[in-house]
Amino acid sequence: MSSIPLRPDVPLGAPHERSDAARNRERLLSAARDLVAEFGAEALTMDALACKAHVGKGTVFRRFGSRAGLMMTLLSDSESEFQHGFMFGPPPLGPGAAARERLIAFGEGRIYFVLENGELLKAAGAATRNRFDVPATKLSHRHMEILLREAGIADPRVMAMSLTYALDPERIVDDVRVRGISPTRLTDSWRELITRLLPAA
Secondary structure: OOOOOOOOOOOOOOOOHHHHHHHHHHHHHHHHHHHHHHHHHOOHHHHHHHHHOOOHHHHHHHHHOOHHHHHHHHHHHHHHHHHHHHHHOOOOEEOOOHHHHHHHHHHHHHHHHHHHHHHHHHHHHHHHOOHHHHHHHHHHHHHHHHHHHHHHOOHHHHHHHHHHHOOOOHHHHHHHOOOOOOOOHHHHHHHHHHHHHHHOO
């Protein structure tokens, strides 16, 4: 699953493993990245990965648990870096700026994160029973809820749900790659949305 750092000193990436286990893990992940680069995330199945890495299918399931677990592992390092930025990094994304500016920076950063990792995010969401239960999505929702409460929104939990839908990876990828909307238009729209929701004091 995607790692969620709880303190500024929590290291990014996978927890400590034996060297042989770490090598095997990286070999599987390297094969998975090659499959995604060559054929797209849709082609990344447990069978295809086992074949590509020349291991048994059981080995892949023991390592990742499921296709969703595999997708989340591939995303883990990037997710951890983004999470670390909004939890502990410099303002305006991190602590130290007003809630309004942090929300703007969060949405803009998330849009570009999605465009960089969109196919994996879409596939990870599709491989889970409820994509809104993914730990990284729940953390993002909680982060926005806290900022909205700080800004004085009456029902920050429900408003954070609405903003989570606005940052849905499937929609963002479709907007840019199918509908031809530029990333700048999406970030400008997000900025306008937050600015209207939270007018400057």
